[in-house]
Amino acid sequence: MQGTPPPQPRTAAVYPPTGRTVPTRSPGRAAYDRELVHAILDEGYVCHLGFVRDGAPVVLPTLYARVGERLYVHGSTGSRPLRAAGRADAGLPVCLTVTHVDGLVLARSAFHHSVNYRSVVVHGLAHDVTDPEEKRRALDALVDHVVPGRAADSRPADRKELAATAVIRLDLEEVSAKLRTGGVNDEPEDLALPHWAGVLPLRKGYDAPLPDPGLAPGTALPSYLAAL
Amino acid sequence: MQGTPPPQPRTAAVYPPTGRTVPTRSPGRAAYDRELVHAILDEGYVCHLGFVRDGAPVVLPTLYARVGERLYVHGSTGSRPLRAAGRADAGLPVCLTVTHVDGLVLARSAFHHSVNYRSVVVHGLAHDVTDPEEKRRALDALVDHVVPGRAADSRPADRKELAATAVIRLDLEEVSAKLRTGGVNDEPEDLALPHWAGVLPLRKGYDAPLPDPGLAPGTALPSYLAAL
Numbered sequence: 001m002q003g004t005p006p007p008q009p010r011t012a013a014v015y016p017p018t019g020r021t022v023p024t025r026s027p028g029r030a031a032y033d034r035e036l037v038h039a040i041l042d043e044g045y046v047c048h049l050g051f052v053r054d055g056a057p058v059v060l061p062t063l064y065a066r067v068g069e070r071l072y073v074h075g076s077t078g079s080r081p082l083r084a085a086g087r088a089d090a091g092l093p094v095c096l097t098v099t100h101v102d103g104l105v106l107a108r109s110a111f112h113h114s115v116n117y118r119s120v121v122v123h124g125l126a127h128d129v130t131d132p133e134e135k136r137r138a139l140d141a142l143v144d145h146v147v148p149g150r151a152a153d154s155r156p157a158d159r160k161e162l163a164a165t166a167v168i169r170l171d172l173e174e175v176s177a178k179l180r181t182g183g184v185n186d187e188p189e190d191l192a193l194p195h196w197a198g199v200l201p202l203r204k205g206y207d208a209p210l211p212d213p214g215l216a217p218g219t220a221l222p223s224y225l226a227a228l
Numbered sequence: 229m230q231g232t233p234p235p236q237p238r239t240a241a242v243y244p245p246t247g248r249t250v251p252t253r254s255p256g257r258a259a260y261d262r263e264l265v266h267a268i269l270d271e272g273y274v275c276h277l278g279f280v281r282d283g284a285p286v287v288l289p290t291l292y293a294r295v296g297e298r299l300y301v302h303g304s305t306g307s308r309p310l311r312a313a314g315r316a317d318a319g320l321p322v323c324l325t326v327t328h329v330d331g332l333v334l335a336r337s338a339f340h341h342s343v344n345y346r347s348v349v350v351h352g353l354a355h356d357v358t359d360p361e362e363k364r365r366a367l368d369a370l371v372d373h374v375v376p377g378r379a380a381d382s383r384p385a386d387r388k389e390l391a392a393t394a395v396i397r398l399d400l401e402e403v404s405a406k407l408r409t410g411g412v413n414d415e416p417e418d419l420a421l422p423h424w425a426g427v428l429p430l431r432k433g434y435d436a437p438l439p440d441p442g443l444a445p446g447t448a449l450p451s452y453l454a455a456l
Contacts, residue, residue, distance in 0.1 A: 057278035
């Protein structure tokens, strides 16, 4: 949005960097590769959505889903950012950030302690989704983004539930990924220090499912959940 | 910051709610209990920090630590929010959000799908930490917040590393927690549907540590890491 990037076809392999997607520090950790961005977004389902209210920032955790080059966020029609997006004809300026922490990097020096992570930051204008078909597809995508295959194995939203749910969309145009991977980067003169150094990988995945006590008799755990 | 809350001693059991810490929806999920807020903050180490740049929101993942009623965030002296906080005499308006996802709530209806989570949102003004002693304590706290006991078992920052690191502080004054716990809340008429329903708890913790290949001979895994 700062300066005018040249027009790019949607199929370009990278998101064109802009003034606000090029970091001032560690530029080597920034990436604009479309497939990498998609992979990071698709691995998660909770984002942190930032917007401005009365001149001050607000950051809220919320679910999201990606459909092609578009992200969707949903919530109650009464929630503040969703109402604000609905009122803003030009769209609501937002920043949507997704972060995966992969490991703790413990160096011999306090200064070189770090975290292995992969994050995506999306800047743009969020728009209220008013088309009923797009809204329904977005809600299915939100359920399937958390548990692939789940939307088809649940009772779809009825008219009243659809009316109580607001959906906003954010196009993937001004996007960057940032990553830190690998091991410890200590100073050469610190290598002989007696401190343990290495990486602590975070555990991922799920513990055993806890069935609702009122399950209809004979309801088995579906394969798409057993696979998680 | 909206309206003037009555003065409260720092030892009050709750953070006084304000206009922006009372949610417009699901107010029953909001909490202001100081001990609960501290527990949520102390369990994590990655926050999402929001600030406003050129009128638009920016949300970045970063490490934080709590020391009493104060949060600290650090970064390169070249990073944008840290530079902005240093320039702003009155402090930089920020929103710092910490979220733990505890489980997926799979209901029989798409509408009642949810996520069990605990989050804390802190609004306030971030200030550059200029006192060298406070800065050093904050950096120790940042290391110990990720791995308790680690600060004492690593080489402390030297003068050059301290000079390259900026630290900002944010007082815990305008704070709220939000939680969703428990099981599935389906509509009574959906209970007989044949869809599996229940909670998928997220796995927590760490996988086996990966030692740096260049560890000094005889360096054992310290007990504070084995305990994780």
